[in-house]
Amino acid sequence: MANPEHEKLLKEGVPGWNAWRAEDLDVIPDLSKADLAHTNLEGANLVGAHMEKAHLEGANLKNVDLADANLRGAILEDANLQGANLEGAILQSANLQRVDLRGLNLDRVNLQWVDLRGANLSGMDLRKLNLEKVNLAGMDLRGVNLGETILAGANLQGANLAGVDLRWADLQGANLRKANLAGANLTCAKLDKADLREADLTGAKLEGTILE
Numbered sequence: 001m002a003n004p005e006h007e008k009l010l011k012e013g014v015p016g017w018n019a020w021r022a023e024d025l026d027v028i029p030d031l032s033k034a035d036l037a038h039t040n041l042e043g044a045n046l047v048g049a050h051m052e053k054a055h056l057e058g059a060n061l062k063n064v065d066l067a068d069a070n071l072r073g074a075i076l077e078d079a080n081l082q083g084a085n086l087e088g089a090i091l092q093s094a095n096l097q098r099v100d101l102r103g104l105n106l107d108r109v110n111l112q113w114v115d116l117r118g119a120n121l122s123g124m125d126l127r128k129l130n131l132e133k134v135n136l137a138g139m140d141l142r143g144v145n146l147g148e149t150i151l152a153g154a155n156l157q158g159a160n161l162a163g164v165d166l167r168w169a170d171l172q173g174a175n176l177r178k179a180n181l182a183g184a185n186l187t188c189a190k191l192d193k194a195d196l197r198e199a200d201l202t203g204a205k206l207e208g209t210i211l212e
Contacts, residue, residue: 002059007034010039010044011036014041017044017045018043018045029054030055031046031056032057032075033058034060036060037063038064039064041064041066042067042069043067044066044069046070047070047074054071054074056074057095058077060079061079061081061084062080062082062083063082064081064084064085066084066089071090072090072093072094073093074094074095076099077097077098078097078099080100081099081104082100086104086106087105087109089109091111092110092111092114093112094114097116097117097118098119099119099120101116101124102122102124112130112131112134113132114134115134115135116136117135117136117137125145126145126149127145127148127149128147128148132150132153133153133154134154135155136156137156137158137175139159140159141161141164142160145165146165146169147167147168147185149170150169151170151174152173152174156176157179157195158177158179159179159180160180161184162181162182163182163185166185166189167187169189169190172193173194177195177199178198180199180200181200181204182202182204183203183204184205185205186206186209187208188208189209189210191211192211
C-alpha cells in the first residue's frame, strides 16, 4: 500500500512535491495502489532516487495528467492508466508490465529500456516511436504498427510479429530468436546484428532489408 504521507503530499500539488523531492534525494516514493485518479501531475518528479524504483504498481492513474512528468525507472506494473495524458513524459527504464496502453497518446514519450511484457498494445500505432532496448519478449504484437519504429537492441524473443508492418524499422541488434515474422513487412528494415536464430520468416517481405 502507498505511504499515506507521500500520497497526501502529491495530491496537495506538484510544486510542493517537487520541492520535497529536491530536498531529500534519498527518499524513494511509495505510491503503490494509491488512488490518484483525475489528479494533475504535470511535470511531477516521480523518478526513483539514485536509480532505485519509485513504486506506483497497481496505482489508479485514470485520467491523470502526467504531461512532462519524470517517471524514469518507476514501477507501474498493473497500474490503471486509462485516459491518462503522457505527452512528453519520461518513462525510460520503467516497468509497464500488464498495463493497458490502448488509446494513449505516446508521442514524445521516452520509452527506452521499458519493460512492456504483458502490456496491452492491441491495435496500437507505434510508428516512429523510440522503443530502443524495450522488453517485448513473448508478446503477441499482431496488428500493432511498428513501421519506422526504433527497436534497436529490443528483446523480441518469441514474440508474435506475424503480418506486422515493420517497414523501415530499426531492429539492429534486436533479439528476434524464435520470433514469428511470417508474412511481416520488413521492407528496408535494419536487421544487421539481430539474432534471428529459429525465427520464422516464411512469406516475410525483405526487399531492401539490411541483414548483415
